Amino acid sequence: MAFKSPNDIPDSTYAQYACFDVLRLATVRGAELAAFESSVNVLTSSALTGLQRLPVRLRRRAASHRVNRLPHRFHRHHHLSNLNENGSKFEGVKLKNKLKSRRYRRRKLRLMAFHERFTTNNDSIGQSHAQKPLWLPTHIWHAKRFHMITKWGWRLPYAPTSKLFKACHRASHNGCLVFDFSYLNCFQIYGPENLLVECLNGIFRLDYQVDSCLPELSKLKTPLWSCEQTGILYATNKRVHDISRPVLGPIRVLWGSLNSVKENFRHVWLWLHPSMSSSAWDLLQTHINEINSLNVTQSCSLQLNDITGYFCRLRLIGRQSHGLISDIIQMKNGDTIDENWTYWNNLSTSIREAACVPPGLVIPLSDCKDFRSNRPRLKIRNRNWSILPIKLNENNPLYRQQQPHRIESSENENGFVLPSGKQLSWLDIQKFCPSRCNSLDQLLSTQINQDTKENSIDIILVQNSTPSLARLSPETIGWDIILRRNFPQSKNEVLLRGSLLARDFLIACVYRGAEVGGQRDLHYWAGLGTRAGGRFDSFPETLWPDTLAGQQFSESVTQQKLSKLQ
Numbered sequence: 001m002a003f004k005s006p007n008d009i010p011d012s013t014y015a016q017y018a019c020f021d022v023l024r025l026a027t028v029r030g031a032e033l034a035a036f037e038s039s040v041n042v043l044t045s046s047a048l049t050g051l052q053r054l055p056v057r058l059r060r061r062a063a064s065h066r067v068n069r070l071p072h073r074f075h076r077h078h079h080l081s082n083l084n085e086n087g088s089k090f091e092g093v094k095l096k097n098k099l100k101s102r103r104y105r106r107r108k109l110r111l112m113a114f115h116e117r118f119t120t121n122n123d124s125i126g127q128s129h130a131q132k133p134l135w136l137p138t139h140i141w142h143a144k145r146f147h148m149i150t151k152w153g154w155r156l157p158y159a160p161t162s163k164l165f166k167a168c169h170r171a172s173h174n175g176c177l178v179f180d181f182s183y184l185n186c187f188q189i190y191g192p193e194n195l196l197v198e199c200l201n202g203i204f205r206l207d208y209q210v211d212s213c214l215p216e217l218s219k220l221k222t223p224l225w226s227c228e229q230t231g232i233l234y235a236t237n238k239r240v241h242d243i244s245r246p247v248l249g250p251i252r253v254l255w256g257s258l259n260s261v262k263e264n265f266r267h268v269w270l271w272l273h274p275s276m277s278s279s280a281w282d283l284l285q286t287h288i289n290e291i292n293s294l295n296v297t298q299s300c301s302l303q304l305n306d307i308t309g310y311f312c313r314l315r316l317i318g319r320q321s322h323g324l325i326s327d328i329i330q331m332k333n334g335d336t337i338d339e340n341w342t343y344w345n346n347l348s349t350s351i352r353e354a355a356c357v358p359p360g361l362v363i364p365l366s367d368c369k370d371f372r373s374n375r376p377r378l379k380i381r382n383r384n385w386s387i388l389p390i391k392l393n394e395n396n397p398l399y400r401q402q403q404p405h406r407i408e409s410s411e412n413e414n415g416f417v418l419p420s421g422k423q424l425s426w427l428d429i430q431k432f433c434p435s436r437c438n439s440l441d442q443l444l445s446t447q448i449n450q451d452t453k454e455n456s457i458d459i460i461l462v463q464n465s466t467p468s469l470a471r472l473s474p475e476t477i478g479w480d481i482i483l484r485r486n487f488p489q490s491k492n493e494v495l496l497r498g499s500l501l502a503r504d505f506l507i508a509c510v511y512r513g514a515e516v517g518g519q520r521d522l523h524y525w526a527g528l529g530t531r532a533g534g535r536f537d538s539f540p541e542t543l544w545p546d547t548l549a550g551q552q553f554s555e556s557v558t559q560q561k562l563s564k565l566q
Contacts, residue, residue, distance in 0.1 A: 001225050010223070014074070016562075021133055021427050024058055034388075036178060041388075047307065048345055049489060058183060063206070068260070069464070070398065073345075076484060077408070078349065081475045084353060085152075106540065115329060115342070119492040121258070125334070128453070133150045133153055133154055134154050134155065134183075134309075135154075135155055136154065136156070136157075136180050136182045136183065136312075136502075137180075137182055137312045137483075137485055137500075137501075137502035137503060138180050138182075138503050138506050139155060139330055140503070140505070141503055142157040142180070142342060142516075142518075143155075144518075145160055145161060146158065146159065146160050146161060146518050147159050147160075147161060147275075149519070150341065151519075152153050152273075152274040152275055153185065153274065154274070155517070156181040156183060156519055157180070157518035157519065158518045158519050158520055159518045159519075159520040159521065160517075164266055164515060164521075165521070166307060167450070167515050168440055168515050168517045168521040168525075169512065169521075169524070169525070170316055171318055171515040171530055172226050172317055172476050172525045173318065173319070173473075173475050173476060173519075173529075174316040174318065174320075174475075174515070175318050175319070175320050175330065175513065175514070175515065176319075176320045176321045176324050176478070176512075176514040176515070177316070177317050177318050177515050177517050177521070177525070178315070178510075178515070178516045179314070179315045179317075179516075179517055179522055180312075180313075180314055180315075180502070180506070180515070181313040181315050181504065181519075182311075182312035182313055182314075182478070182485070183274060183275070183313065184271050184272065184273065184274065184308075184311070184313060185271070185272050185274050185280075185306070185307075185308045186269055186270065186307050186311060186410045187270040187280070187281070187284060187304065187306055187307070187308075188264070188268070188269050188272055188274070188305045188306075188444075189264065189267070189268045189269075189270070189288070189302055189303070189305075189308050190267050190268075190302070190305075191265065191266075191300070191302035191303060192264055192265055192266075192302075193220055193222060193264050193265070193266045194220060194264075194299050195291055195295070195300070195301070195302050196223060196266060196268055197220050197284065198219065198291060199287060199288060199302060199338070200268070200290055202287055203233060203234055203235065203283060203287055204228060204231050204232075204233060204234070204251065204253065205231050205232050206230075206231045206233050207230050207232070207466065207467050207468070209419060209468075209499070218355060220257065220476055222266075224258065224359075225253050225255075225426070225429075226254075226255055226256060226257045226357075226362040227252045227254075227255055227360040228252055228253065228360040228362060228462050228463075229252070229253045229255070229360055230250065230252055230360070230467070230536060231250070231251060231253065232247055232248075232249070232250060232251065232254075233247075233248040233249060233251045233272065233276070233280055233283070234246050234248065234249075234265050235247075235248050235279065235283045240555075247282075247546060247547050248276050248279055248283070248547060248549075249272065249273055249275075249538040249539050249540065249544065249547050249549055249550065250272075250273070250535075250544075251270055251271070251272045251280070252270070252271040252536075253268060253269075253270055254268070254269040254270075254271065254362070254462070255267075255268060256268065256269070256375050258332065258443075260321060261540070264537045267444070267550075269307075269444060270284075273539050273549065273557050274539065275539075275540050275549035275552070275553070276539075276540070276547070276548070277308075280550060281306070284304055285304060288302045288304050291436065300495070309485065310484070311444070311482055311483065311484055311485055312483050312484075312485045312501075312502045313480055313481070313482050313483075314480070314502060314505060314506065315464055315478065315479075315480050315481075315552070316476040316478040316479050316481070316514070317464070317477065317525070318475075318478055320474050320513075320514075321353075321354060321479055321480065322348070322351065322352065322353050322354045322477035322478070322515075323352070323514050324513075325461070325481075326348040326349075327374075328367065328371060328384075328460070328509070328512070329344075329368055329369075329459065329461075330368065330369040330373075330374060330506050331365075331367065331368065331369060331423040331435060332367050332368060332369045332370075332456075332457075338366075338367070339463050340363065340364055340365055343363065344365060344461070344477070347363070347429075350424075351424065353475075353477070354464075354465075354477050355423070355470070355474045355475070355477040355480050356423050357423055357424055357429070357463055358424065358425060358426050358429060358463070358468070358530070359463055359465035359466070360462070360463055360465065360471060361461075361462070361463040362460065362461070362462050362463075363460070363461040364443050364458070364459075364460045364461075365458070365459050365460070365461065366443060366456060366458045367456045367457065367458070368456075368457040368458070368459055369457070370457065370504070371457075371501070371504040371505050371507075371508045372507075372508070375507070375508050375511050376511050376512065378511075379510065379511050379513070379518070380511065380512050380513045381513050412439045412498050426532055435546060441473045443458045443460055443484070444460070444482075446534040457480065457483075457485060457501060459481055459483055460481075460482040461479050461480070461481065461493065462479065462480040463477070463478075463479060463480075464478055464479060464480045465477045466533075466534070466536050467530070468532050468533045468534075468535060468536075469530060469533040469536075471532070472530055472531050472532070473529075473530040473531065473533045474534030476525070476529075476530060476533075476534070477491060479507060483501045483502055484501075485501075485502070508545075518538065522537060522538075523537075523541050523542060524536055525537075526542070526543075527542045527543065528537035540552075540553045541553055
């Protein structure tokens with residue numbers, strides 16, 4: 001049959017179908033056409049999921065709910081579109097709306113328990129062995145990603161569940177590795193500077209080979225700068241009972257600023273391990289009482305306080321720790337910059353690693369910007385946060401200043417070439433901050449005053465170097481971050497303030513490519529990873545067999561092994 005053109009169609013037939021519109025018909029019948037298309041190749045009459053639309057020979061007995069396991073043409077059938085108003089897949093069935101989740105229903109109980117865990121004070125820490133163990137400020141973040149253990153009255157992370165042992169080892173040298181040291185005990189001593197010197201000289205000894213690393217000293221042989229010194233705490237049998245050895249363990253002494261409220265009065269904070277806290281507390285109490293008894297005036301006496309739990313401490317080690325911290329910490333109000341912020345901005349841009357600054361350098365920064373404000377949207381991996389050196393011509397006079405500084409050592413004849421550039425001394429630091437005034441005492445205060453802002457984020461940066469670590473493994477030197485955890489208003493009331501700052505800072509580090517380690521990674525790094533250079537952080541498990549805490553730990557390990565054999 002030959003095809004006839006529209007001109008050959010009779011007028012009666014053409015007039016009958018002239019009003020017919022194909023597009024209008026397809027639009028009206030679009031729903032029916034879509035339903036027909038979706039029902040093609042359906043082998044069962046009650047196919048609801050995408051898996052049921054497959055032929056029987058292609059189905060699996062154990063079906064997965066993951067849509068990427070189905071063919072791509074069935075992805076749009078994975079979630080049924082014809083749901084009724086009540087959310088049911090079957091018509092005529094009315095189901096009651098279910099709450100979001102069990103976690104959402106129990107949020108009030110969870111927040112109350114969260115609050116009780118975080119509001120720690122001296123009484124709860126002293127009774128931690130009889131009650132439930134205390135939590136770190138980053139406990140909830142660690143509990144989801146680490147194997148947790150109970151030690152020294154705290155719930156501590158042991159090792160990550162993702163088995164990142166080699167990644168943590170690489171990050172400690174060439175990247176950034178983060179530890180939570182909030183379980184350390186902190187004792188505060190306040191009084192006249194001459195009595196503080198007398199107290200510390202009787203029980204504290206500086207680590208060897210630290211004379212060249214000390215800042216400018218006063219007439220009483222105390223540092224004029226706010227700095228942290230590492231040493232060993234000594235005891236005698238007359239002062240503390242059950243002490244067979246004079247060495248109690250390592251200790252970090254943080255000196256406060258000289259511009260205190262009273263003239264010639266000063267604060268000193270002692271950071272030590274919880275396994276030696278009870279013996280150290282008895283030693284300090286006995287020694288301070290002896291000094292105060294010889295003093296005539298009661299107003300010029302030493303005061304000892306236990307402020308454990310009021311502050312949290314995070315440790316960052318590795319080459320890239322300095323550049324990573326410089327990217328996280330920013331000032332909240334950029335218009336008004338105080339002297340400490342100017343000091344930090346000039347210092348952070350002048351060096352590339354924390355090993356370039358003198359050991360124990362302290363930089364207090366107040367009113368910081370929220371750590372979540374400048375966090376990357378996605379996690380950054382394999383990024384070098386070290387500031388690259390400026391390439392100069394050899395004829396340029398600044399070329400020699402940019403050359404790596406050689407550190408001569410008695411054990412290393414050839415010397416170690418520091419890859420981060422020139423190492424600054426305390427005289428160079430004085431050029432950045434000539435006045436030496438800072439607000440360290442105000443940031444570490446346990447009392448609210450008028451100058452304290454309610455929503456301010458205050459941090460203290462401490463260079464965490466030790467003489468042995470700087471000599472054997474200087475590339476692992478980094479910064480310690482001290483944050484306020486709890487702020488007590490009175491003796492009977494504790495205000496939960498800043499408890500999430502440590503968690504936010506930890507997440508900010510992770511999003512920038514830092515690794516987080518536990519107790520297993522810490523002791524491996526302090527022992528084998530640094531060739532015993534980090535022996536201050538390996539206490540009491542390794543390298544301290546003659547101390548009381550080291551003997552107790554070895555006895556507990558022996559008992560655990562014997563109990564497994566029985």
